[in-house]
Amino acid sequence: MDKKKILVIDDEPDFLEMIKLRLEANNYEVLTALNGKEGLEKVQQEKPDVVLLDILMPELDGLSVLRRIRSYNKNLPVFIITAFSNEERFKLANKLHASGFIVKTSDLKQEVDNINSILNIAPQYKVKK
Amino acid sequence: MKKQKTKDLDGQQKLPGLLVRDWQKVFDAMDIGITASDKNGHFEIFNSKMQAITGYTLEQANACGDFSRLIYPDPLERQEALERLNEIMQKPGYHEIETQIQAKDGTKKILSVSTSLINYKGRVMFLSIYQDVTQRRKDEQTLKQVKDELEIQAWGLQKANAGIKDLYKELEKKTREVEKLDQVKSDFISTVSHELRTPLAITKEGISLVLDKVAGETNEKQEKILSTARSNIDRLARIIDELLDVSKIEAGKVELKRRLVDIAGLIRQLTFSFEPSLKEKNLELKVNIPEKQIDAFVDPDKLTQVFTNLIGNALKFTDKGYIEISLQEKEKEIACIVADTGLGIAKEDLPKVFNKFEQFGRLPGGGEKGTGLGLAITKGIIELHGGKIWAESKLGAGAKFSFILPKYTTEEIFKEYLNNGMREAMEEKARMALIVISILEFNKLKQEFSDEKMGAILRSMQGIIKDTLRRKGDVVLKESGEMVVILAGCDKEAASSVENRLKEALDKYLTNEKLSGEIKLRFGSAVYPDEAKNDQELIEKAKKA
Numbered sequence: 110m111d112k113k114k115i116l117v118i119d120d121e122p123d124f125l126e127m128i129k130l131r132l133e134a135n136n137y138e139v140l141t142a143l144n145g146k147e148g149l150e151k152v153q154q155e156k157p158d159v160v161l162l163d164i165l166m167p168e169l170d171g172l173s174v175l176r177r178i179r180s181y182n183k184n185l186p187v188f189i190i191t192a193f194s195n196e197e198r199f200k201l202a203n204k205l206h207a208s209g210f211i212v213k214t215s216d217l218k219q220e221v222d223n224i225n226s227i228l229n230i231a232p233q234y235k236v237k238k
Numbered sequence: 239m240k241k242q243k244t245k246d247l248d249g250q251q252k253l254p255g256l257l258v259r260d261w262q263k264v265f266d267a268m269d270i271g272i273t274a275s276d277k278n279g280h281f282e283i284f285n286s287k288m289q290a291i292t293g294y295t296l297e298q299a300n301a302c303g304d305f306s307r308l309i310y311p312d313p314l315e316r317q318e319a320l321e322r323l324n325e326i327m328q329k330p331g332y333h334e335i336e337t338q339i340q341a342k343d344g345t346k347k348i349l350s351v352s353t354s355l356i357n358y359k360g361r362v363m364f365l366s367i368y369q370d371v372t373q374r375r376k377d378e379q380t381l382k383q384v385k386d387e388l389e390i391q392a393w394g395l396q397k398a399n400a401g402i403k404d405l406y407k408e409l410e411k412k413t414r415e416v417e418k419l420d421q422v423k424s425d426f427i428s429t430v431s432h433e434l435r436t437p438l439a440i441t442k443e444g445i446s447l448v449l450d451k452v453a454g455e456t457n458e459k460q461e462k463i464l465s466t467a468r469s470n471i472d473r474l475a476r477i478i479d480e481l482l483d484v485s486k487i488e489a490g491k492v493e494l495k496r497r498l499v500d501i502a503g504l505i506r507q508l509t510f511s512f513e514p515s516l517k518e519k520n521l522e523l524k525v526n527i528p529e530k531q532i533d534a535f536v537d538p539d540k541l542t543q544v545f546t547n548l549i550g551n552a553l554k555f556t557d558k559g560y561i562e563i564s565l566q567e568k569e570k571e572i573a574c575i576v577a578d579t580g581l582g583i584a585k586e587d588l589p590k591v592f593n594k595f596e597q598f599g600r601l602p603g604g605g606e607k608g609t610g611l612g613l614a615i616t617k618g619i620i621e622l623h624g625g626k627i628w629a630e631s632k633l634g635a636g637a638k639f640s641f642i643l644p645k646y647t648t649e650e651i652f653k654e655y656l657n658n659g660m661r662e663a664m665e666e667k668a669r670m671a672l673i674v675i676s677i678l679e680f681n682k683l684k685q686e687f688s689d690e691k692m693g694a695i696l697r698s699m700q701g702i703i704k705d706t707l708r709r710k711g712d713v714v715l716k717e718s719g720e721m722v723v724i725l726a727g728c729d730k731e732a733a734s735s736v737e738n739r740l741k742e743a744l745d746k747y748l749t750n751e752k753l754s755g756e757i758k759l760r761f762g763s764a765v766y767p768d769e770a771k772n773d774q775e776l777i778e779k780a781k782k783a
Binding site: 123 | 439
C-alpha cells in the first residue's frame with residue numbers, strides 16, 4: 110500500500126518537527142506548513158490524503174482554513190489540532206464538520222493511532238453533512 | 239394728624255351701668271397693655287398688663303416726665319422708635335410697629351404697638367395697645383433656627399445624595415473595571431495554561447519519540463532516565479490542569495452542567511478503572527451501594543472528578559487493607575463516604591486537608607506524586623453542588639472522607655431544566671420547545687399497578703423518549719405522571735415532528751407490552767418565546783395543546 114500523504118499545518122515549528130517524526134514512524138509521507146496560507150497552497154498543489162490543522166494560528170486561523178477547504182472539498186479528512194477540553198471540542202466538531210481531533214497535550218502516539226484507525230476502518234471516510 | 243378720625247370713648251360711657259371708673263377695671267382685666275396719654279406724654283391710663291410688661295406703675299411713668307427715656311435708655315434707639323411711632327400716626331388706617339424696650343428690671347422686651355387718636359374726657363389723647371411678643375418672636379427665632387438647621391441638613395443630605403450618586407457611578411465604573419479584569423484574568427488563565435501546555439507537550443513528545451525508538455535504539459539506563467522525565471512532565475501537566483480547575487472554581491467560572499445522574503451506576507462504572515491499581519497494591523475495594531438507581535441532580539463529569547480524586551487519594555495512602563465506598567440515599571440528601579485503612583492524617587493536619595498545596599503523609603519515593611490541589615478542587619465541586627464535605631482520620635488508622643449532596647424534588651429539577659433552557663434560548667436568541675406527555679388517569683393506574691411495575695414502565699418510557707430524540711434534550715419524569723421533554727433550539731415545526739416520533743415510539747412500546755388498553759397518553763407542545771413568555775405559561779400551553 111502506498112504511503113498516505115499527510116499535511117500538518119501548525120505555527121509551532123518544534124511541534125511540527127515532533128509530529129513529523131511520529132507520523133513518519135507510522136508510515137506517512139509528511140508535509141508541513143507553518144501558516145494557514147502556506148497550508149491552503151499545499152492542499153491545492155500536493156493533494157494530501159489527510160490534513161492535520163492547528164486551530165490557533167496567527168493571521169489565517171484553522172477555522173478559516175477549514176472553511177476554505179470545505180468550500181471546494183467536502184470529503185478531505187481534516188483533523189483539528191487543539192488544546193481545548195472535551196466539551197469545547199464537540200461544539201467545534203459540529204460547527205466545522207471536522208473528521209476528528211488531535212489534542213496537542215495528550216499522548217501523540219495514541220492520537221496518531223486514532224487517526225490511523227479512522228482512516229483505515231473507513232477509507233472512504235465521508236464528512237457528515 | 240388732624241385728618242385722623244378720633245374715636246369717642248366717652249360715648250361708650252353711656253352704656254347702662256358702666257361707670258368711667260369701671261373702664262379702668264376693664265382695661266386692667268385685659269391681657270394686653272393699654273395706655274392713654276396726652277400730647278405731653280402724660281398717662282391717663284396705664285393698665286395692669288402694661289405695668290407687668292414694663293415694670294413701671296402709672297405714677298412712675300408719669301413722674302419721670304418722659305416715659306420714653308425709661309424704656310429706651312439708648313438715645314439713638316429712642317429717637318428711632320419715636321420717629322417710627324410718629325410716622326405711623328401720620329398715616330391713615332390702623333398700624334402696628336414692633337419695638338424693643340427695656341423693662342424696669344433691665345430685660346429687653348419686644349412689643350407690638352398700635353396707636354390711635356381718641357377722644358377721652360373731651361381731650362384728644364393717644365390710645366396705645368401693647369402686646370408683649372418677646373416669647374413669640376423668640377419662638378419664631380427658634381423656629382427659624384430649626385428651619386435653617388433643617389435646611390442645612392436637607393442641603394447636606396442633598397449633597398450626600400449627590401455624593402452617593404457619584405460613588406455609585408464610581409462603583410459602576412469600578413465594577414466594569416473588575417469585570418474587565420475578571421475577563422482578563424480568565425483569559426490569562428486559559429492563555430497561560432495553553433502557553434504552558436504546548437511546550438510541555440512538545441517536550442513530552444520528544445521524549446516519547448526517543449523512548450519509542452523512533453530515533454534509534456536506546457539502552458535500559460537511558461530509558462529509565464527518560465521515563466522518569468516523562469512521568470514528571472505528566473505531573474507538571476496535571477498541576478497545570480488542576481491549577482486551571484482551582485482558578486476557575488475560585489473565580490466562579492465553573493458552570494455546572496447538571497443532569498439527573500444515577501450515582502450508584504456512576505460509582506460502579508468508576509471502580510472498574512481503579513481495578514488495575516488495586517490489584518497492583520493488593521487492596522480490596524468494598525463497594526457498599528444499594529442495588530438500585532440513586533438519582534442525583536449533578537454534573538456527571540465533575541462528580542466523576544470528585545470520586546476519582548477521593549479514591550485516588552485513598553489508593554495513594556493505603557498499602558494494606560481495603561478501600562470502602564458507601565452510598566446512602568436519605569430523605570433530603572445523598573450521603574457518600576470514601577474510607578481507607580491507610581496512613582491516616584494527623585489531628586493537627588486535618589483542618590488543612592482541603593487547602594491548596596497541602597500535602598501530608600507523603601511517602602518517600604514510590605507512587606504517583608500528587609499535586610496538592612485535588613482535595614481543594616473536590617471541596618470546590620461539592621460546594622458548587624450545594625453540598626458539604628469533611629474528613630475524619632487518625633494517624634495510622636485510615637482516613638474517611640464524607641460528603642453529602644442535596645436532593646432535589648423532580649419539580650425543582652424540572653424548573654431548573656426549564657429555566658436553563660429558557661435562559662439559553664434568550665441568550666442565543668433561539669427557541670425552546672416543551673413537549674408534555676401526560677399519562678391519563680395516572681392516579682387510578684398507580685393503584686392498579688404495583689409501585690415497582692409502574693416505576694419500571696415509567697423508566698422504560700423515559701428511556702424510549704431519550705433514545706427517540708435525535709437532538710440534545712432533557713427529559714424529566716414528574717411524579718404526577720407527566721413526562722416533559724425540553725428541546726433547545728427547536729421551533730414549532732420541529733417540535734411537532736419530534737412529538738409525532740415520540741408518539742409513534744411510545745405507542746409501539748405500549749402495544750408490545752400489551753399496555754395500550756390501560757395506559758393512554760396525551761401529547762402537547764409549546765414553543766418559547768413564540769407561544770409563551772414565561773415558564774408557567776409554557777407549561778399551561780403545552781398541557782392544553
